[in-house]
Amino acid sequence: MEIKVxxxxxxxxxxxxxxxxxxxxxxxxxxxxxKVSEIQEIMRYTMSTPGLLINGKLKHSxxxxxxxxxxxxxxxxxx
Amino acid sequence: xxxxxASFITYDLFKLGHGSRLADAVAFFIYDTxxxxxxxxxxxxxxxxxxxxxxxxxxxxxxxxxxxxIGNILAALLGIVTPFCSCSAVPLFIGFVEAGVPLGVTFSFxxxxxxxxxxxVVLLWGxxxxxxxxxxxxxxxxxxxxxxxxxxxxxxxxxxxxxxxxIKTGGGQEVFKQAFRERLQYARWNTADIxxxxxxxxxxxxxxxxxxxGYVPQDFLTHYAGNGNPFAVPIAVAIxxxxxxxxxxxxxxxxxxxxxxxSMGTVLAFMMAVTALSLPEMIxxxxxxxxxxxxxxxxxxxxxxxxxxxxxxxxx
Numbered sequence: 001m002e003i004k005v006x007x008x009x010x011x012x013x014x015x016x017x018x019x020x021x022x023x024x025x026x027x028x029x030x031x032x033x034x035k036v037s038e039i040q041e042i043m044r045y046t047m048s049t050p051g052l053l054i055n056g057k058l059k060h061s062x063x064x065x066x067x068x069x070x071x072x073x074x075x076x077x078x079x
Numbered sequence: 080x081x082x083x084x085a086s087f088i089t090y091d092l093f094k095l096g097h098g099s100r101l102a103d104a105v106a107f108f109i110y111d112t113x114x115x116x117x118x119x120x121x122x123x124x125x126x127x128x129x130x131x132x133x134x135x136x137x138x139x140x141x142x143x144x145x146x147x148x149i150g151n152i153l154a155a156l157l158g159i160v161t162p163f164c165s166c167s168a169v170p171l172f173i174g175f176v177e178a179g180v181p182l183g184v185t186f187s188f189x190x191x192x193x194x195x196x197x198x199x200v201v202l203l204w205g206x207x208x209x210x211x212x213x214x215x216x217x218x219x220x221x222x223x224x225x226x227x228x229x230x231x232x233x234x235x236x237x238x239x240x241x242x243x244x245x246i247k248t249g250g251g252q253e254v255f256k257q258a259f260r261e262r263l264q265y266a267r268w269n270t271a272d273i274x275x276x277x278x279x280x281x282x283x284x285x286x287x288x289x290x291x292x293g294y295v296p297q298d299f300l301t302h303y304a305g306n307g308n309p310f311a312v313p314i315a316v317a318i319x320x321x322x323x324x325x326x327x328x329x330x331x332x333x334x335x336x337x338x339x340x341x342s343m344g345t346v347l348a349f350m351m352a353v354t355a356l357s358l359p360e361m362i363x364x365x366x367x368x369x370x371x372x373x374x375x376x377x378x379x380x381x382x383x384x385x386x387x388x389x390x391x392x393x394x395x
Contacts (some may be wrong), residue, residue: 010166039169039366043246047174048135049167060255062134063162064265 001031001078006042006051006061013037016050016065023071029079054078081117085110111285115205116274119198119281123273126160126197127266131257133160135171142180142188147231150184155223158191168360172367173243182239183231190380191223194355198277199326206284206334214395215347218387222351226379238372277327284331287338311345312388316381319352323360329353344391351384 003020007013017035024031036042036053045051048062052074059074060066066074085106089095095102138161142154163171168189175185195216204212257265308314324332329350336346361373368376 008166008169013166039173040242040246042170043173043177043248047139047167047170047248048163049170061136062167064131064269 001029001075002055003031003033003075004036004053005033006036006045006053007049008039008042009035009037010049012063012065013050016052019065019068019071020052020075023068023075026068027072027075029075031075081113082110085113108285111205112282115202115281115285116278118201118205119274119277120270122197122201123270124266127269128262130160130162130269131262131265133157133162134255135161135163135167135174138188139175139178139180142175142184143178145181145184147181147183148228150181151187151224151227151231154180154184154187154227155191155195155220158188158223159195159197161188161192163192166363168363169366172364173246174248176239176243177246177248181231182236183227183229185227186230186376187223187227190226190355191220193325193360194223194351195219196326198273199350199354202281202284202327202330206330207337211343211347214391215350218347218391219351222355222380222383222387226376226383229379230376233375235372235375238369238375240367240369243367277325280327280331284334287331287334311341312348312392313385315341315345315349316352316385316388319349320356320377320381321358322353323357324353326350326354342392343395344388344393347391348384348388351387352381355384356380 003024005013005017005020007016013035017033020033024033042049042051045053045058046061050061050065051058052060052066052071054075055078057078059078060071088109089102089106090097093105095105138157141157142150145153172185172189175188176182199219200212200216203215332353333346333350336349337343356377361377364376365373
């Protein structure tokens, strides 16, 4: 599974990355988490950062950030 | 009721004598703190719920291909309720331009958002009364509408970095659905988050009002930007432009300046300059704007804020 966190690198984006990492670990799933901070690449999917991309599909964007449970749900749905 | 509670704590719990300077200051401090935090909690919560209905995607759709002027007014108003984190300014700018939101309208949004928000309004309301809060909000919107309108009229599209026009956004059009329960949850989380970030500034501001009242010595700024000086407003704005703070952070300074006898218009113009214009923001916007465009933006904003400051001083 491929997970990408979209964001230029502010506090919210870092929180989002941490959420994804924790969720993957707690679910025991083998997934690659990548941080995308290039603006052209981000804009292909969303203009509200941070964005969460799972297997190439946008699953969340912008504030408010989803909770850990919500992130787990989103990831589980794509397994 | 809050007043009684504050009196009870001061005179009965702390056993401070009636009428003493310290007792009055403590009672004032407790009352003001309780009042402002109550106001802040309720209003941030309500605004957060409203905010959850206006994600940037929806705002973009509303503003896309809007006529100028009407568009500027709408953009300034939506700037109050659309949530976006400061580092999203660049993707947001590109997204708006790409969706056909006129350049001037986009600017009205970007100007109003950090300057006019619920935290600024509640703090001014709690510390200086609702009239000052209403005036700040009204003129803040006016500055955003007017500056954006002028930028639109100047037809500066060529001074936006070229790559902005080449980016094609793929998706990001959809608005993720939320249950009402989720909106309330978000509002609670957001209220706690904002309070955590601003409480110290608020306490400092109230402390200045309660304890330093009347004891603050005259200094540099009062000397050069005091009431007698016709250039007080431009000087205060010139000092405020490079400084950066959110609305809550600037409030203690605003309170201190008021205590030192600066007039309301000068102080509010200073507050607008600090919240709406800053070096970090310029650095972020430089990614999408050519230096000339940045210069025009800062110039128009500075002149408009100065004009508003003079207007206040004349009518208040």
